[in-house]
Amino acid sequence: MMNDLPTILKLLSEQAAASKDEEEGLEEEDEEEHGETLCGACGENYATYEFWICCDMCEKWFHGKCIITQARAEHIKQYKCPSCTNEKLNSLNRVIKAPFVSTFAQVIARCAVMETTTRDEQLQAPKELSENFSNERRIVYVLGGPGSGKGTQCSKIVQHFGFCHLNVGDLLQAEVESGSEYGKMIQDLKKEGKLVPSDVVGKLLQQAMERSNKKKFLIDGFPRNEENRVLAENVLKIEPDLVLFLDCSEGEMTRRLLNRNQGRVDDNIDTIKKRLKVYAESTLPVIDYYCTKGKVRKIDGEKSIDEVFQEVKGVLEELDKP
Ligand SMILES: Nc1ncnc2c1ncn2[C@@H]1O[C@H](COP(=O)(O)OP(=O)(O)O)[C@@H](O)[C@H]1O
Numbered sequence: 001m002m003n004d005l006p007t008i009l010k011l012l013s014e015q016a017a018a019s020k021d022e023e024e025g026l027e028e029e030d031e032e033e034h035g036e037t038l039c040g041a042c043g044e045n046y047a048t049y050e051f052w053i054c055c056d057m058c059e060k061w062f063h064g065k066c067i068i069t070q071a072r073a074e075h076i077k078q079y080k081c082p083s084c085t086n087e088k089l090n091s092l093n094r095v096i097k098a099p100f101v102s103t104f105a106q107v108i109a110r111c112a113v114m115e116t117t118t119r120d121e122q123l124q125a126p127k128e129l130s131e132n133f134s135n136e137r138r139i140v141y142v143l144g145g146p147g148s149g150k151g152t153q154c155s156k157i158v159q160h161f162g163f164c165h166l167n168v169g170d171l172l173q174a175e176v177e178s179g180s181e182y183g184k185m186i187q188d189l190k191k192e193g194k195l196v197p198s199d200v201v202g203k204l205l206q207q208a209m210e211r212s213n214k215k216k217f218l219i220d221g222f223p224r225n226e227e228n229r230v231l232a233e234n235v236l237k238i239e240p241d242l243v244l245f246l247d248c249s250e251g252e253m254t255r256r257l258l259n260r261n262q263g264r265v266d267d268n269i270d271t272i273k274k275r276l277k278v279y280a281e282s283t284l285p286v287i288d289y290y291c292t293k294g295k296v297r298k299i300d301g302e303k304s305i306d307e308v309f310q311e312v313k314g315v316l317e318e319l320d321k322p
């Protein structure tokens, strides 16, 4: 999270000096300052003109390419490297251990219910799928805008393929209902259509995964921004095998959310508009990132629930092929 300290994020690549002389002077300074500095992630040297960022906690330097995109860095006040984020997660765990007891009791109960159903359903799934899937950990991210049908399709996937479904929105809601010290903050952010800080989301996800005896995880609604993604890769150490992207128009998503009728504080037109904006600005770039890695399977989320599932099913069957 941000604090009130002045921004000390150092983006060397942006230190354009007013005059050429100053520019050259700065370059020399950079060279002097960073010539001997090694990237805290890859251990390689700094090179002039390369985007380079300093952790505001431990003051180690990193190549942008190893850690965070420049575009993302420009939007944060403070940068915390993966190991400092990890330490923060651990201290967060210590500080909020008590509130989490009730939260995770609920989460485990949810997972247990899902997994019992799943085991039964798994028996009905094609035999070779169950066997192949059970040998190694599989991670599937389900991404799409609010109301694109992520939760709906995840329930069907769980029934058919037997994944442990972790819906980050539900994990956060359980935290709200537990009355923990984070509950109010989460509820307020949700009403505003904003995203919860990644360290809180990461902790919830990490603990829910640790408590599951499954190897197949269907992670719904995460990563939702670049910060979530970097945390997943560098701290939680999870990489998706594939990303199911439910593509749906804003008009259709809005109609569905207004009809969802689950008493959610965020299913009203004002909050929906804000959520759609956050989705376009923060989640679509994450989907683009996974596209460049060849992991995205785009599904037409506009069709009927069953038609969408037919496409989803085809993709997940493909995942299981050797
Ligand atoms: N393909 C679809 N066609 C019509 N309605 C749908 C479809 N998929 C989901 N819905 C409905 O739209 C609403 C939002 O779906 P949900 O799965 O909760 O979305 P998300 O988890 O992406 O926010 C729900 O009321 C759901 O029943």
Ligand SMILES: Nc1ccn([C@H]2C[C@H](O)[C@@H](COP(=O)(O)OP(=O)(O)O)O2)c(=O)n1
Residues within 6 Å of the ligand: 145, 146, 147, 150, 168, 169, 170, 172, 190, 193, 194, 195, 196, 197, 201, 220, 221, 222, 223, 224, 228, 266, 275
């Ligand atoms: N990675 C995530 C996932 C959800 N959240 C928050 C913000 C979302 O509005 C709420 C609810 O998420 P959920 O996936 O149920 O909602 P959508 O219908 O997809 O918008 O949780 C978050 O802050 N970070």
